[in-house]
Amino acid sequence: MPMSAVPHVSSGGIIATYGAYLPRVGPAAVVTLREGGTPLIEARAVSEAVREAEAAAQTETTGAVGPAEALEAVESSGRPRGSGTLRSPAGAGTSGTPGLRVYLKYEGLNPTGSFKDRGMAYAVSRAREAGYRVAVCASTGNTSASAAAYCARAGIRSVVVIPEAAIAAGKLAQAVAHGAVVVAVRGNFDQALAVVRDLVSRHRIALLNSLNPDRIEGQKTAAFEVCDQLGGRAPDYLAIPVGNAGNITAYWKGFCEYRERGKVTSVPRMLGFQAAGAAPIVEGRPIERPQTIATAIRIGNPASWKGAVAARDESGGVIDSVTDDEILNACRLLAAREGVLVEPASAASVAGVLKLARQGYFRGQRGATVVCVLTGHGLKDPDAMMRLGSSPIVAEADTASVEAALAAAGTPLD
Numbered sequence: 001m002p003m004s005a006v007p008h009v010s011s012g013g014i015i016a017t018y019g020a021y022l023p024r025v026g027p028a029a030v031v032t033l034r035e036g037g038t039p040l041i042e043a044r045a046v047s048e049a050v051r052e053a054e055a056a057a058q059t060e061t062t063g064a065v066g067p068a069e070a071l072e073a074v075e076s077s078g079r080p081r082g083s084g085t086l087r088s089p090a091g092a093g094t095s096g097t098p099g100l101r102v103y104l105k106y107e108g109l110n111p112t113g114s115f116k117d118r119g120m121a122y123a124v125s126r127a128r129e130a131g132y133r134v135a136v137c138a139s140t141g142n143t144s145a146s147a148a149a150y151c152a153r154a155g156i157r158s159v160v161v162i163p164e165a166a167i168a169a170g171k172l173a174q175a176v177a178h179g180a181v182v183v184a185v186r187g188n189f190d191q192a193l194a195v196v197r198d199l200v201s202r203h204r205i206a207l208l209n210s211l212n213p214d215r216i217e218g219q220k221t222a223a224f225e226v227c228d229q230l231g232g233r234a235p236d237y238l239a240i241p242v243g244n245a246g247n248i249t250a251y252w253k254g255f256c257e258y259r260e261r262g263k264v265t266s267v268p269r270m271l272g273f274q275a276a277g278a279a280p281i282v283e284g285r286p287i288e289r290p291q292t293i294a295t296a297i298r299i300g301n302p303a304s305w306k307g308a309v310a311a312r313d314e315s316g317g318v319i320d321s322v323t324d325d326e327i328l329n330a331c332r333l334l335a336a337r338e339g340v341l342v343e344p345a346s347a348a349s350v351a352g353v354l355k356l357a358r359q360g361y362f363r364g365q366r367g368a369t370v371v372c373v374l375t376g377h378g379l380k381d382p383d384a385m386m387r388l389g390s391s392p393i394v395a396e397a398d399t400a401s402v403e404a405a406l407a408a409a410g411t412p413l414d
């Protein structure tokens with residue numbers, strides 16, 4: 001299929017579209033904002049950047065290995081697969097990967113601006129069906145925004161517990177505007193989640209974190225959509241940011257189920273990326289004080305750790321880390337060259353693919369399809385977006401002053 005011909009999957013909401021793949025929820029209980037149906041966008045600039053990174057890898061003598069060799073090497077050594085940077089002995093050489101095809105699954109275009117809406121539509125519908133009147137979640141921001149919106153629609157009171165001063169402004173504004181009761185705890189996300197788990201064990205309130213399997217059920221529909229948009233086939237690679245690890249778990253479940261149902265014949269290698277300052281799975285230990293500009297994935301002890309490891313190992317994929325600089329550079333590439341605005345956490349998928357390409361990971365994978373999941377919209381985090389470009393030039397309000405200011409800034413108009 002030519003890159004420009006990616007069909008748009010229209011959505012009456014994930015339950016209307018993929019209800020046959022979800023445990024049944026009664027029609028009267030369904031809460032939807034017509035989430036899902038997000039575009040899969042061809043990414044020529046990212047594909048080009050991957051090609052450049054591949055070419056650079058070719059000229060280096062590090063001899064990084066691709067997935068097939070990695071799998072073989074790891075199986076024979078008995079070490080866990082994809083647990084970090086993959087390199088073969090120096091001098092093995094690379095053949096380059098012209099034509100790796102990169103697509104962006106722009107989940108930031110969901111109703112509240114993130115992928116969370118898929119899981120929230122289903123989890124809130126089930127909570128309504130079960131008669132819950134109050135729901136709670138811990139959040140790095142997007143879960144609270146989504147929970148607040150869907151609960152508002154369902155007539156359920158939402159309580160959100162967030163780490164104080166650690167979530168992006170847009171997300172907090174959403175939760176507040178949708179009428180959630182927001183509790184900012186003096187601690188990090190992991191501590192907020194511990195409180196929420198405790199609250200749920202003491203009171204009859206619905207849990208809206210991805211520990212609730214209904215969230216995973218809803219989110220797995222994104223994997224179905226990707227396959228449908230690729231014309232009934234799975235991508236070769238699925239790159240995704242990893243925080244609490246619910247989403248990578250959900251995608252893997254979705255791909256496996258689609259294969260079981262005969263909708264696709266293969267599943268992708270799962271490529272998960274954590275931020276370097278918050279990379280417990282990569283480091284193999286919980287991180288007590290996770291740090292990264294990508295606040296959405298600033299998580300030190302992921303609740304779905306096992307699910308992420310299973311996705312990696314069963315698919316023969318990788319979970320790796322990317323630095324804040326790599327994340328911001330990927331953000332800038334997406335914004336300035338693709339016209340796609342994402343919050344920092346989302347760009348971890350693209351940053352990770354570029355990192356692997358630099359290491360020669362995709363060597364020999366000509367024409368392979370890589371889908372990068374872009375989990376949240378850039379408007380959520382205006383402070384981070386301002387770091388991507390130049391500050392406004394201030395000038396007097398007349399044409400000559402504006403022309404002079406532009407010339408001084410090195411932007412001639414002719």
Ligand SMILES: Cc1ncc(COP(=O)(O)O)c(C=O)c1O
Nearest residue numbers: 142243244245246247296375376
């Ligand atoms: C924008 C964004 N990207 C990625 C993630 C990570 O998803 P998960 O926690 O399911 O790994 C989150 C979670 O909050 C998010 O908001």
